Amino acid sequence: xxxxxxxxxxxxxxxxxxxxxxxxIYPYSxxxxxxxxxxxxxxxxxxxxxxxxxxxxxxxxxxxxxxxxNLIYLFVLPIVTLGFALxxxxxxxxxxxxxxxxxxxxFFPQVMSVVAIGILWSFVYHPTIGIFxxxxxxxxxxxxxxxxxxxxxxxxxxxxxxxxxSAGFFMVIFMAGMLSIPKSLYEAAALDxxxxxxxxxxxxxxxxxxxxxxxxxxITVIAMDMFGxxxxxxxxxxxxxxxxxxxxxxxxxxxxxxxxxxxxxxxxYFIIVIVLTLLIFRVTRRETIEF
Amino acid sequence: MYKVSRWSAVSTQTVLxxxxxxxxxxxxxxxYSSFKTDQELFFSPWAPPMELQxxxxxxxxxxxxxxxxxxxxxxxxxxxxxxxxxxSAMAAYVxxxxxxxxxxxxxxxxxxxxxxxxxxxLIPLFNLVNQLKMLNTFHGLILVYIAYSLPFTIFFLTGFxxxxxxxxxxxxxxxxxNPYQVFFKVMLPMASPGLISMGIFNFLGMWNQYVLPLVLIxxxxxxxxxxxxxxxxxxxxxxxxxxxxxxxxxIIMVPTLIVYITFQKQIQDGITTGALKG
Numbered sequence: 001x002x003x004x005x006x007x008x009x010x011x012x013x014x015x016x017x018x019x020x021x022x023x024x025i026y027p028y029s030x031x032x033x034x035x036x037x038x039x040x041x042x043x044x045x046x047x048x049x050x051x052x053x054x055x056x057x058x059x060x061x062x063x064x065x066x067x068x069x070n071l072i073y074l075f076v077l078p079i080v081t082l083g084f085a086l087x088x089x090x091x092x093x094x095x096x097x098x099x100x101x102x103x104x105x106x107f108f109p110q111v112m113s114v115v116a117i118g119i120l121w122s123f124v125y126h127p128t129i130g131i132f133x134x135x136x137x138x139x140x141x142x143x144x145x146x147x148x149x150x151x152x153x154x155x156x157x158x159x160x161x162x163x164x165x166s167a168g169f170f171m172v173i174f175m176a177g178m179l180s181i182p183k184s185l186y187e188a189a190a191l192d193x194x195x196x197x198x199x200x201x202x203x204x205x206x207x208x209x210x211x212x213x214x215x216x217x218x219i220t221v222i223a224m225d226m227f228g229x230x231x232x233x234x235x236x237x238x239x240x241x242x243x244x245x246x247x248x249x250x251x252x253x254x255x256x257x258x259x260x261x262x263x264x265x266x267x268x269y270f271i272i273v274i275v276l277t278l279l280i281f282r283v284t285r286r287e288t289i290e291f
Numbered sequence: 292m293y294k295v296s297r298w299s300a301v302s303t304q305t306v307l308x309x310x311x312x313x314x315x316x317x318x319x320x321x322x323y324s325s326f327k328t329d330q331e332l333f334f335s336p337w338a339p340p341m342e343l344q345x346x347x348x349x350x351x352x353x354x355x356x357x358x359x360x361x362x363x364x365x366x367x368x369x370x371x372x373x374x375x376x377x378x379s380a381m382a383a384y385v386x387x388x389x390x391x392x393x394x395x396x397x398x399x400x401x402x403x404x405x406x407x408x409x410x411x412x413l414i415p416l417f418n419l420v421n422q423l424k425m426l427n428t429f430h431g432l433i434l435v436y437i438a439y440s441l442p443f444t445i446f447f448l449t450g451f452x453x454x455x456x457x458x459x460x461x462x463x464x465x466x467x468x469n470p471y472q473v474f475f476k477v478m479l480p481m482a483s484p485g486l487i488s489m490g491i492f493n494f495l496g497m498w499n500q501y502v503l504p505l506v507l508i509x510x511x512x513x514x515x516x517x518x519x520x521x522x523x524x525x526x527x528x529x530x531x532x533x534x535x536x537x538x539x540x541x542i543i544m545v546p547t548l549i550v551y552i553t554f555q556k557q558i559q560d561g562i563t564t565g566a567l568k569g
Contacts, residue, residue: 008470009385013397016382016441023438024404027415034415042421088310091303098307104555105311111551111558113499115517116543119524119536123324124317129533131320134336164314172563196299225408228501232521246410254506259414266411273408 035267039259046260053264063265065240066248069155073162073223073244074276081163082215085170086208090200092171093178103175106168114165118232121161122148148234151241158229158242165229166222170215177211178204213284220276224269245269318544325537332533347538355532357539359512360519367429367515368497371436375493376486379441383448384478388460398449404442409502417506427510435503440493451485452478491554491561516543 035053037046057063088106092099109117125147127133136144147157181204189199205212227246230236236243236251245265253262324332325347327340352358386398416435417426425431455478463477479486504515514522520543523536551558 005389005391005470008474009389009391012381012385012474015378016401016445017397019378019434019438020401020404020441023416023419023435024412024441025400027412027419028407030415030418031411039414042418088307091307094303096300096303096307102307102311103559104552105314107555107559108548108551109314110562111495112544112547113501113517113520115499115501115521116540119520119540120317120321120544122524123321123537129332129336131336167310168314169562172559176563221408225410227410228517231501232524249410250413253414253417259418263411263414266408266413270408270411274406277406 031263031266034260035264037260039263041257041259049260053261054268056261057264057268062240062243062248063245066236066243066245067268069242070224070226070244070272072155073159073226074220076159077162077223078216078219080159081167081219082170082212084163085167085215086174086205086212088167089171089174089178090204093175094196103172107172108168109165110169112165114228115232117161117165118229121157121164122233125157149238151239154234154238154242158226158233161229161233162222162226166219170219173211173215174208177208181207209284213280216280216284217277220280221273224273224276318548321537321544322541325534325541327534327537329531329534332537344534347534348542350532350535351539351542355523355535355539356511356514356519357516357523357542360514360516361542363429363513363519364498364516367432367436368494371433371440371497372490372494374433375437375440375444376490378437379444379448379489380479380482380486381474382441383445384452384474384482386445387449387452388457398446401442401445404439405446409439413502413506420507425507427508427513429513432504432507432515435507436497436500439503440496444489444493447489448482448485451482455481487557488561491558495558495562 033048034046036048036050038049038052039046088102092102096102124130125132127144127146127149130147132147133144145153148154185203185207186199189203194202224244225246226244227250230242230244230247231250234242236247246269249262249265249269252258252265320337323339324336326343326345327347328344331338331340382401386394420426420431420435423431425434459481460473460477463473468476499517500515501517501521504518508514508518511522520539523539527533527536
């Protein structure tokens with residue numbers, strides 16, 4: 001029946017293979033080399049410099065500053081976003097009234113463009129046209145924070161926006177897991193007199209292992225990226241207080257044409273993502289509970 | 292099931308309503324603010340507009356070029372999306388249904404594309420597109436969008452094709468259909484639920500894409516929507532037409548909202564089944 005099967009295999013694979021090799025594999029493999037070169041702009045060609053870029057990075061305050069901001073996101077976002085998402089998913093899957101309305105509403109920011117969200121929130125935080133500051137003034141606070149304009153508050157303002165945007169997405173992921181837990185388990189727990197807390201910690205959460213693990217990987221990717229929201233809201237400012245690796249490397253590449261150095265920063269970024277992903281899979285590996 | 296006290300039911304609803312307000316209110320504020328004058332925006336941020344300033348929308352559409360950005364985005368996203376689906380479905384069908392040397396290798400090669408952050412490829416990609424003379428062209432951006440959508444779409448559709456029954460395909464072959472007819476007339480229609488999921492997933496990804504056009508399109512007249520919006524925001528620092536920017540945001544957000552509410556079930560499924568499989 002499969003006579004002449006290569007007559008279909010080759011032409012069917014060719015378009016995908018050509019586009020993928022040219023625009024994906026080739027640039028990524030070139031990046032592995034560019035990270036070890038000095039390359040100042042498209043007109044010049046890259047010159048191999050060994051580990052110079054990485055040595056330079058070690059003494060580069062801007063690099064450490066950006067990395068530490070990524071680390072703050074990596075630490076705060078999983079706890080706040082996933083914790084909150086899990087809590088809401090549990091509430092909503094208890095068949096509360098209007099649960100469908102909540103599910104649809106909370107998820108909406110996920111489908112909005114990150115640029116639109118960035119702009120919307122820079123309005124909300126704006127010291128004169130924004131609603132926060134005027135609300136605080138109305139309740140008697142004379143000098144409300146300038147949110148995005150102050151190095152002490154800017155990063156946390158961005159954290160809040162990221163939670164606002166992504167909590168609904170993670171909630172839906174957790175809900176998908178909760179729906180697949182058989183009702184009989186809950187009924188048995190109820191017969192044994194378990195309350196809401198015990199039910200959650202003894203039954204729901206342990207059975208959500210797969211969902212928690214994928215969520216951790218996603219939030220890691222989000223915390224390492226942060227480009228769109230940062231670039232529209234603060235461009236990494238004020239005073240580099242919200243700079244992350246992605247905005248820093250963009251600046252090196254497309255403002256100063258330091259292609260080699262920018263790619264070496266991207267390399268570090270990539271290694272961190274890979275290591276963390278493997279780590280999450282390692283640490284969370286255990287018998288999946290079959291039911 | 293078990294007893295939930297009245298107090299805890301009330302506190303649950305309070306939390307849920309509170310978060311719903313936090314999610315919705317910024318958008319409602321934005322929509323009604325887009326009908327205000329600049330003076331009203333600055334002096335009474337909370338107040339509704341005194342009169343509806345429809346002119347804000349006219350300025351956003353023409354002077355700030357939101358109409359053009361929208362058109363550019365459609366010109367890029369529609370072909371990129373259709374081609375992504377057909378090219379991925381073809382590759383996925385072959386990977387799922389035929390045994391041949393290197394099949395596993397190819398599958399994992401496509402899969403590996405999901406591991407890499409786009410920032411790593413950004414500069415070599417910029418260089419490549421420049422060498423191909425495709426910077427600032429729509430077809431260049433279309434090809435790049437397709438290429439970067441392939442790994443996940445092929446991965447998802449390969450899994451999908453594997454779940455489809457083989458009997459119908461086989462009986463079509465018995466009836467004398469050639470492999471192309473089998474694929475286009477039998478397999479593609481059967482795969483439509485998977486294609487719809489991937490269509491939604493990729494549409495949102497391409498529609499909201501920011502980094503790729505930022506690097507590959509620098510000609511203002513060819514900006515994508517997200518890029519154009521960000522550009523408008525940066526211009527505000529010297530142009531001061533805030534009300535038009537509010538209107539532009541509304542123009543962009545309201546259709547998204549309508550489409551989302553209409554297809555919310557499919558969209559949530561498309562994104563989450565997509566995400567959970569990856």
